[in-house]
Amino acid sequence: MRYIPITDADRAEMLARVGVADVDQLYADVPAGKLLDGLLDLPRAKGELEVERHLARLAAKNVSASSVPFFVGAGAYKHHVPATVDHLIQRSEFLTSYTPYQPEITQGTLQVLFEFQTQVAHLTGMEVANASMYDGSTGTAEAVLMAHRITRRTKAVLSGGLHPHYAEVVKTTSDMAGDTVVALAADPTGTEDILAAIDATTSCVVVQSPSVFGRLIDLKPIAEKAHAVGALLIAVFTEVVSLGAIEPPGAQGADIVVGEGQSLGNPLTFGGPYVGLFATRSKYVRQMPGRLCGETVDAEGRRGFVLTLSTREQHIRREKATSNICTNSGLCALAFTIHATLLGEAGLTRLAALNHEAAVKLADRLAAVPGVGVLNDTFFNEFTIRVPGDAAAIVERLAARGVLGGVPVSRLAPTAGLDDLIIVAATEINTDDDRAAYATALKEVLSC
The missing domain is CATH 3.40.640.10 (Type I PLP-dependent aspartate aminotransferase-like (Major domain))
Structure with missing residues (x-):
């Protein structure tokens, strides 16, 4: 049994002071579809070993950013951290x-x-x-x-x-x-x-x-x-x-x-x-x-x-x-x-140059794929491509081929009507082999 240190009278007094009739009103700004209706569909109890094994199985479904060619950015970037x-x-x-x-x-x-x-x-x-x-x-x-x-x-x-x-x-x-x-x-x-x-x-x-x-x-x-x-x-x-x-x-x-x-x-x-x-x-x-x-x-x-x-x-x-x-x-x-501090001014400048170079090489490779267009005329280490078809589905098919190819714009802005755009990031961790794998996988996906 949980110990709840407040009484019904305490709760009523706090709600009155805040100016709401019940606790549910405190969540009035949360969209109705986002609120849980009842308890989560989870077992009431499991042993510690069972829980550890279950969570390990779930974790194994994740694809590590270090294990495949990785071109995901849009606000969070994979860099080498010494x-x-x-x-x-x-x-x-x-x-x-x-x-x-x-x-x-x-x-x-x-x-x-x-x-x-x-x-x-x-x-x-x-x-x-x-x-x-x-x-x-x-x-x-x-x-x-x-x-x-x-x-x-x-x-x-x-x-x-x-x-x-x-x-x-x-x-x-x-x-x-x-x-x-x-x-x-x-x-x-x-x-x-x-x-x-x-x-x-x-x-x-x-x-x-x-x-x-x-x-x-x-x-x-x-x-x-x-x-x-x-x-x-x-x-x-x-x-x-x-x-x-x-x-x-x-x-x-x-x-x-x-x-x-x-x-x-x-x-x-x-x-x-x-x-x-x-x-x-x-x-x-x-x-x-x-x-x-x-x-x-x-x-x-x-x-x-x-x-x-x-x-x-x-x-x-x-x-x-x-x-x-x-x-x-x-x-x-x-x-x-x-x-x-480890980088210093010269090191940061060099790191930035490596990032831009990697992005330019990737943009050139992807632009050569039939049906793909690079929207940017300026960029640092990230750019947007237009693909023929649903970008989210294409990203999923790329992932199935072992390439994490970027972030579909529809994931960030689902109502913007930009369903054929993918935001692609390239950093110093990407190799020529990674870029070749992306271009090859994208060509295969688009030809299916």
Whole structure:
């Protein structure tokens, strides 16, 4: 029997205070089809050994990203993570604590976060970065809220090249806050006129580059139009390695830069945990969510680190907080920092070049397959192809032949009417044999 420490009277009092009649009303925003109707169809009890064997059988059905030619991206990327990273993050002097409630005692944690912030600021071309967010999608939603606080407006314009999952997180957060979101239609060909959507009521414009379709976006004219009407430009990325090759968003006029740092130091891990990167200009630092670590000296003049700014509700009055984030992705940020340190500036630039080279070679091979077209005229390590037929079915048939060929756009944006598009990613892990296997398998699938 479960022990439930509240009585019916306690529950009734809490519901009355919240202002709902019953517990079910707390889930009113969850679509009805997503709610469970009754218990899961699972046995009431199983022995530990039986459970282990059953889960092992289920796990065996998965195809490891390292065991087959792998070209899946769309926000999460397979890169080589040096064994040094895993070794170092498990050392006691580096392994980060959950949340340092007496932060200055944990100098190791603060120094790592300070170095992390420095790296993110350099990569994005911004003046200040925080000590990480949960991931890129929630970081984007926080950036929109931050822009609303700065501009005192409540309308966000989302580019059609923004990852649909990121857009959905922004919409959910904005809906709860009563803000307005203008989301442009999916833009695989790079033809949207986002400048026309910016007006004097716009708080911020959210643009992803490279876009979810892989297209590189010139942010400068968008920044100029946004600034002309008093709005901010939020630049988003999902592939941080791209910053080793392209002009940083800060140099293109972005006011807030946010993205996903998973590509450095962090494996795919079935979608998380990941690490959100967040940077801005110093004049906006007091509106930045999360935490900020700074460098100082102690009473004896020795170098030290302090928690300089923490605007989350655990540390200050809730009504003054800029975010309800309760922690940062500390261990993932540590892995990011170690990998970035091992690479250095020259190493990251070389890694970016290898990624672009791999993507160009793959695009050339796939474009030679009859019936296949590459949509992009610009890309980093990811691009979109058009196939004759249902892309989702083609991806499944490729998987049956031992090639994980990408992400069908219909999986990310099922209502966009782009059922013949596949987003394909290539990184430094892909070999010539992998690319040949993809092209051969795709040719076979399309000829069936």
